[in-house]
Amino acid sequence: MNEVRIPMALYMLNRISGMLALLVIFIPSAANAMGAEILKNQCASCHNLTGPAPASLGALWARKGPDLFYAGNKYRQEWVEGWLQNPARIRPAGMFYMQHIKPGPKRDVVDESTLSPHISLNADDAKAVAAALATMKAKDALIRAEKHDPGMSPGPLGEMMFDKIYGCMACHQIEPGYGGVSGPEVYTAGKRLTPEFMLSYIRSPQAWDPKIWMPNKHVPDGNMQKLVNYLIGLSEVNFDE
C-alpha cells in the first residue's frame, strides 16, 4: 500500500507545483491582458500606444498626452501604479504649452481653465495598467546604451548645474511653483523615471521625440550622471512640509 501512496503523493505534489507554476505565470499575464484592455479602451484616445512619435509640428501640437509606447523603458512601474490612483499634473502648462498659455500683465501665464485633470483608476486597474505599461519597451537599444552611476554625486553643485550651467530650470520646475512651465516638473522625476531614461533623454531628446521643444544641451557624460543623480536626490525632498 505504501508503495502506491508514495508515487501518488509525488504525483499530487507534481500536479500542485505545476498548477502553482501555471498560476505564477498566469497572474501577471492576466493582469497584463486586463491592463492592455484598459489602455486600449480608456487611454488610447489621448496617448500613443504604438508609436512612432510625432514627426511633424502638426502632429506634435495635436498630441494630448505623453507617448506611452516606450513606457516600460521610461517610467518606474511602482510610480505609475501609485500615480494612476492619485494623478496630479506633471506639466504645469499641459502637454503642449502653447495651447494652455495666454498673455498676462508681466509675462505669458498658464490659462488654468484650459487644463483638465487626468482620469484616476482604482487600485486593481492601476496595478494592471502599470504592469501592462511595463512591458511596452520600444527603443530598448537607447536604454541599453546607458549605464547609470549612482556614485557620481554633484554634491552641492547639482542645482547650479541644473539651473545656471545647463539652464534646464528655464523650462522645468525644481520645486513646486519654482522654475519654468513648458517642460514637466523635475522634482518628481527621480521617482517617476528610470535613471537610464533620464540619461538617454538628456543625451538626445530628439532620439525619443524628434520634434520636442527640449533642446540637446550636449552635456558631457560625467555631468549627465551628476544631473541625473541631482534629480534623484531632489525627488527625495519632501516639498509638502
Place this chain on the structure above:
Amino acid sequence: MNKFSFILAISLILFPTWSFAESASENYRTYCMQCHGMTGNGMGANIQDMSVQPRDHTDAKSMSSRTDAELFKVIKEGGLAINKSSLMPPWDSTFTDNEINDLVKHLRKLCKCKHEG
C-alpha cells in the same frame, strides 16, 4: 485624376515618410515662444524665475545691433557662443541650417529691422 494629383499620389507611394520643412513661424511658435513670448517681446511663460531675461525680439534697437550671422550663430550654438546667457540653448539638434536661416528672416520681421553697423 489630373496630372498634379497623379504626381502627388505617386510621390506619396514612393516617399511615404515625405516631410515638408516646417515654416519659420511654426518653428518660432513651437520652440521660441516658451521663453521669448507669444508676441516675441521676451515675456514668455517660462521667465518668472530666470536670472537673465530673454531678448525682446520686437525691440528694433537691440535687434539691429546684431548681424544675421550672429543671430544664426546664437540659434544654432546657443547664448554662450556669442558671450550671452547659457539659458539660450543651442538648437543644432532641432533645426536644419535652412530652418535657422528662415528663423533669422522671421526675427527681422518681428523687429521690423535689419543690422545697422
